[in-house]
Amino acid sequence: xxxxxxxxxxxxxxxxxxxxxxxxxxxxxxxxxxxxxxxxxxxxxxxxxxxxxxxxxxxxxxxxxxxxxxxxxxxxxxxxxxxxxxxxxxxxxxxxxxxxxxxxxxxxxxxxxxxxxxxxxxxxxxxxxxxxxxxxxxxxxxxxxxxxxxxxxxxxxxxxxxxxxxxxxxxxxxxxxxxxxxxxxxxxxxxxxxxxxxxxxxxxxxxxxxxxxxxxxxxxxxxxxxxxxxxxxxxxxxxxxxxxxxxxxxxxxxxxxxxxxxxxxxxxxxxxxxxxxxxxxxxxxxxxxxxxxxxxxxxxxxxxxxxxxxxxxxxxxxxxxxxxxxxxxxxxxxxxxxxxxxxxxxxxxxxxxxxxxxxxxxxxxxxxxxxxxxxxxxxxxxxxxxxxxxxxxxxxxxxxxxxxxxxxxxxxxxxxxxxxxxxxxxxxxxxxxxxxxxxxxxxxxxxxxxxxxxxxxxxxxx
Ligand code: 5AD
Ligand code: SF4
Numbered sequence: 270x271x272x273x274x275x276x277x278x279x280x281x282x283x284x285x286x287x288x289x290x291x292x293x294x295x296x297x298x299x300x301x302x303x304x305x306x307x308x309x310x311x312x313x314x315x316x317x318x319x320x321x322x323x324x325x326x327x328x329x330x331x332x333x334x335x336x337x338x339x340x341x342x343x344x345x346x347x348x349x350x351x352x353x354x355x356x357x358x359x360x361x362x363x364x365x366x367x368x369x370x371x372x373x374x375x376x377x378x379x380x381x382x383x384x385x386x387x388x389x390x391x392x393x394x395x396x397x398x399x400x401x402x403x404x405x406x407x408x409x410x411x412x413x414x415x416x417x418x419x420x421x422x423x424x425x426x427x428x429x430x431x432x433x434x435x436x437x438x439x440x441x442x443x444x445x446x447x448x449x450x451x452x453x454x455x456x457x458x459x460x461x462x463x464x465x466x467x468x469x470x471x472x473x474x475x476x477x478x479x480x481x482x483x484x485x486x487x488x489x490x491x492x493x494x495x496x497x498x499x500x501x502x503x504x505x506x507x508x509x510x511x512x513x514x515x516x517x518x519x520x521x522x523x524x525x526x527x528x529x530x531x532x533x534x535x536x537x538x539x540x541x542x543x544x545x546x547x548x549x550x551x552x553x554x555x556x557x558x559x560x561x562x563x564x565x566x567x568x569x570x571x572x573x574x575x576x577x578x579x580x581x582x583x584x585x586x587x588x589x590x591x592x593x594x595x596x597x598x599x600x601x602x603x604x605x606x607x608x609x610x611x612x613x614x615x616x617x618x619x620x621x622x623x624x625x626x627x628x629x630x631x632x633x634x635x636x637x638x639x640x641x642x643x644x645x646x647x648x649x650x651x652x653x654x655x656x657x658x659x660x661x662x663x664x665x666x667x668x669x670x671x672x673x674x675x676x677x678x679x680x681x682x683x684x685x686x687x688x689x690x691x692x693x694x695x696x697x698x699x700x701x702x703x704x705x706x707x708x709x710x711x712x713x714x715x716x717x718x719x720x721x722x723x724x725x726x727x728x729x730x731x
Contacts, residue, residue, distance in 0.1 A: 295321045296330035300348050301338025303522060304455075304484050305371055307421070307435035308397060309336045312370065314425035315401050323427075328358060332366045332404070337373035339450050341624035348373055352385060359387045366390065368400060372454035375415055376627065382411050390414075394455055395440065397421045417441070417456045422469070430675070432704035434478040438466055438506065442486035444525065446552075447563045447631040448592065448623060451486055458485075460492050462499050467509055474515035479704065480673060481510065483521040489528040504532035511540040517706060518673065518690065519543045523550060523590075527565045529574050537582045545582055546616075546692040549574065550590040554609030555602035558595050561634070568609060575613055584664075586616040586691035593650055594623040594643030596634035603646050610653045616661045616691065617716070618654040622647055658716035662693065665711045669724050672709045674701045689719065699723025 295316050299309040312334065313323060324330040333355045338344040355367045368390040369381055375393035382388060388411065390403045395417030403412050422437030441456040442449075470481055483506075485491060491503040501509075510519050519542045524533070526549055537543050549571075553559050556567040578585050591606060610618065622643045625632035672687035678696040679686060685699050687707075696718055701707045711721040 293321050293331040294324040294329060295332040295334060296324045296327045297334045297336060298327070298351055299336045300344055301336070301340065301372065303435060303482065304394075304437070304486070305336050305338060306429070307437055307484055308371065308394060310426045310428055310435065311421040311424040312336065312397055312400065313427035315398065316404075317427055318425045319401055319405060321404075327354065330365070332368065333358060334368045334370065334400075337369060337371035339373040339376045339454060339626070341621060341626075343624070345373060356385070356387050366404070368392070368403075370394070370397060370400065372450070374413075375454040376450060378415050379413050382413065393417070394421065395419065398424060417459075420459075420461055422461060428478075430703070431477050432673070433480045433482070434470075434473040436466060436470060436473070436481050436483050437461065437485070438483045438488060438521075439485035439491050443490070444487060444565075445563050447561065447634070448595065448626065448629055450626040450629055453628055455486055458487065458490065458494060460485075460495050462495060463492070463501050463506055463509060464499065466506070467513065470510055470513045470516060474513055477704070479516065479706070480518035480520065481516055483507075483510070483519070485521075485523075487523070487525045487528065488521045489524040489530070489533055502530075502532065503528075504530070504536050507533070507536045507540060507543055511536075511542045516542055520546065520692070522548050524548070526550070526571050526574055531577060531581075534574075534578050534581050537578075537585060544690040544692065545584055546586040546588070546690065547578060548588045548590075549578075551606075551609060551613075552590060552592050553595060553598070553602070554606035555598070556605075558598055558602050558606075561597060562592075562595060562631070568605060572609070572613070584691075586661075586693070587613065588617040588619075588692070589613075589615050590619045590621065591650065591654075592621050592623050593646045594638040596623070596631055596638065597636040598623075598638055598646075603649075607650060607653055610650065610657065614657045614661055615654060616693070617658050620647060620650055620654060655716045659714070662714035662716060662719060665689075665691075665693070665719050666714050667711065669708050669710045670695070670719075672697065672707055674699075674703050674705050674707060676703050684720075685723075694718045695721065697721045697723055 297309050299305055337348045359365050359367055366389045369388055370392045374391045381391045390412050392399050392414040396414035399414040439460040441458040442452045443458045489503045492501050554568055670689045672695045674685055674687040678684040684696050687695050689695055695709055697709045708724045709721045710724045711719050713720045
C-alpha cells in the first residue's frame with residue numbers, strides 16, 4: 270500500500286515507520302523552476318512526518334536527495350557535478366541513501382541506475398510520495414518510480430518562508446512546444462479541484478501565509494479537464510482565491526499567451542490581492558520561428574495581448590522568457606525578437622540560448638545555429654532587455670509602494686529586502702520584520718532592483 274495517500278486524504282504515518290527513521294537526517298538540493306521548489310517543500314514535509322530531520326550540510330545527511338531539472342543542458346550539467354559529491358559520500362558510508370527525483374530522473378528513467386549505480390531510488394515528479402514508501406520498506410534493491418500517480422500538492426509541506434506559499438493548481442502540460450522537454454517529464458495536464466485548492470489556501474492563511482503563488486506548467490488553461498460540476502476557469506479560480514481572508518497577494522506562473530484571455534487580464538484590475546505583474550513568455554518575436562516552435566500564436570497576437578494588458582492595467586509589470594538561436598533563426602527573425610523586446614519594454618526577462626533536448630522535435634531540426642552566433646545574439650538581446658528594464662524601473666522612483674519584507678538585504682545586511690507587488694526586489698532602510706507589509710518610498714532604481722526608505726507616515730501611493 271502506498272505510504273502516502275495521494276487522493277487528498279491525510280498521510281498515514283504509522284509508529285513503525287517513525288521508529289525506522291528515528292533521528293535520520295536528509296538533505297535536499299533543488300534545481301529548476303518554482304514547481305520544483307514547491308515539490309521539494311513537499312518532499313521535506315513528507316520526510317519530517319515520517320521522523321526525518323533536515324541536515325544543513327549534505328555531508329551530515331543519511332539521505333541525500335536531488336530534485337532535478339532538465340530544461341536545458343546546463344541544468345543537467347549542474348546536477349551531474351553535484352551527483353559526483355554524493356557518490357563520494359556514499360562510498361565513505363555505504364548505508365547512506367542517495368535519491369534522485371524530478372524532471373531529469375523522469376527523462377532518463379531506469380537508465381539512471383545503469384549510469385550511476387550508487388543511486389538507490391529515483392522518482393519522477395508525479396511519484397514523490399513513493400519515496401516514503403521506499404524508505405520505510407525493507408527493500409535493499411534500487412527502485413525507480415515514474416508513472417504519474419498524484420499531485421505533490423497533497424503531501425505535507427515544510428515551507429521555506431512562513432508567509433509565502435506555493436499552491437500547485439495543476440500538473441503537466443498539453444502543449445507541444447517543439448523545444449520543450451516538460452510535456453514528456455510532467456505528462457498531460459491535470460487540474461486539482463477548486464474546492465480542494467481553496468481549502469488548502471484557507472489553511473495556509475490560517476498558518477500565517479500572506480502571499481500565494483499558484484503554480485502550473487500552463488496555469489491559465491486551468492480547469493478545462495475538470496468534470497462539469499466543478500469546472501471553473503482560471504479567472505474564476507483567481508476570484509475565489511481573492512476571497513480568502515488573510516491572503517494579501519496572489520501571483521501565478523506561468524501562463525501561456527494563447528490562453529491569456531480578457532477575463533484573466535481584467536482580474537488584475539478588479540481583484541485587490543492579485544498583483545500587478547504578468548509573466549508572459551514570448552520565446553521569439555518572429556512569427557515564423559513561433560510557428561516552428563509550435564507556440565500557436567503569432568507576433569501580432571502576442572502584441573495584441575500586451576496592448577489589452579496595458580489597456581486594463583496600465584501600470585502592470587510585464588516579464589518574459591526568450592530563447593535565442595532556435596534552429597533556422599535568421600538574422601531577420603532575431604531582429605524581430607529585438608524589436609519586440611524594444612517595443613514592449615519588459616520590466617525583466619529571462620533570456621536563454623536554445624539547448625537541444627532529448628526526445629524533442631527541435632533537437633533534430635535542420636539549420637542548428639552555431640554557438641558563436643547564439644552568444645552574439647544573446648549579448649545584443651541582453652543589452653535591449655536591460656536598458657528597457659532600467660527605463661521601466663525609473664517609473665517607481667518618487668513613489669511609495671507596498672513591500673512584503675523577506676529578510677535582510679543580500680548585499681548590505683543593515684538594510685532590508687522585500688518584494689513589491691510588481692515583483693521588483695526592493696532593498697531599503699527600515700525596521701520591519703520578515704512577513705510584514707510596509708510602505709517604502711523609492712529613491713533609486715536599476716534594471717534589477719529598487720531601493721528606498723521605509724515610510725512610516727504616508728500610505729502607499731499605489
Ligand atoms: N532551450 C532553451 N530554453 C528553453 N526553455 C525551455 N526549453 C528550452 C530549450 N530547449 C526556456 C523557455 C521556457 C523557460 C522555462 O525555459 O523560455 O519558457
Ligand atoms: Fe525544470 Fe521544467 Fe521540470 Fe521545472 S518543469 S524542473 S523547469 S524541466
